[in-house]
Amino acid sequence: MKLYSSPSSPFARKCLVIAHELGLALEVENVSPIGNAELRTHNPLGKVPVLIDDDGAAIYDSRVICEVLNHRSLGRLFPGEDLQRALTLQALADGICDSAVARIFESRRPPEFQHDATMARYMLAITTGLDVLETLVDSFATDPTIGEFAVACALGYLDLRYADLAWRQGHPELARWFADFSTRASLQATIPEG
Numbered sequence: 001m002k003l004y005s006s007p008s009s010p011f012a013r014k015c016l017v018i019a020h021e022l023g024l025a026l027e028v029e030n031v032s033p034i035g036n037a038e039l040r041t042h043n044p045l046g047k048v049p050v051l052i053d054d055d056g057a058a059i060y061d062s063r064v065i066c067e068v069l070n071h072r073s074l075g076r077l078f079p080g081e082d083l084q085r086a087l088t089l090q091a092l093a094d095g096i097c098d099s100a101v102a103r104i105f106e107s108r109r110p111p112e113f114q115h116d117a118t119m120a121r122y123m124l125a126i127t128t129g130l131d132v133l134e135t136l137v138d139s140f141a142t143d144p145t146i147g148e149f150a151v152a153c154a155l156g157y158l159d160l161r162y163a164d165l166a167w168r169q170g171h172p173e174l175a176r177w178f179a180d181f182s183t184r185a186s187l188q189a190t191i192p193e194g
């Protein structure tokens with residue numbers, strides 16, 4: 001199985017972390033999604049990650065990839081008794097990433113084309129999301145689910161692209177949890193770059 005990935009993508013990282021946790025080896029091909037016609041033949045949305053299955057089928061997006069990998073490996077990352085909490089936590093973490101990634105794209109436009117209100121709206125989603133995560137840390141699962149892994153990938157992306165945000169200030173419980181959780185081999189093996 002081959003994963004079209006990008007070293008900075010929190011969504012691709014989430015898939016790599018989940019594969020690592022499940023003991024699955026994925027061939028990784030790093031690509032730039034921007035203007036990538038070949039990627040678009042696999043995912044019409046033109047986004048990474050995309051998993052190419054052994055039979056050639058393309059699987060996207062990251063939520064689907066993670067769930068399929070977990071299902072095939074009989075993993076416990078989507079536990080039935082905790083499904084609503086785990087999936088909602090994943091949605092919150094992925095949503096923070098959606099806004100964080102979109103804001104980076106917006107910030108790379110020439111200043112005269114940047115839209116301040118849009119930038120502010122993305123930042124509000126990030127900071128409000130962090131505030132809610134801080135209130136949820138106590139409910140994080142001891143046996144981590146897709147939700148906890150998605151949160152770790154989101155925080156890792158903020159460290160990569162939003163160092164100035166200094167998100168640990170004002171979110172001490174989240175910061176403590178992340179420091180401990182980040183020692184997992186799956187997270188150490190997938191530190192984002194770029």
Ligand SMILES: N[C@@H](CCC(=O)N[C@@H](CS)C(=O)NCC(=O)O)C(=O)O
Pocket residue numbers: 006008009010011033034045046047048049061062063094101
């Ligand atoms: N919901 C998607 C989001 C994927 C995504 O936004 N990927 C970004 C890279 S982090 C991308 O490929 N963007 C290219 C584009 O928007 O054209 C997922 O979970 O896989």
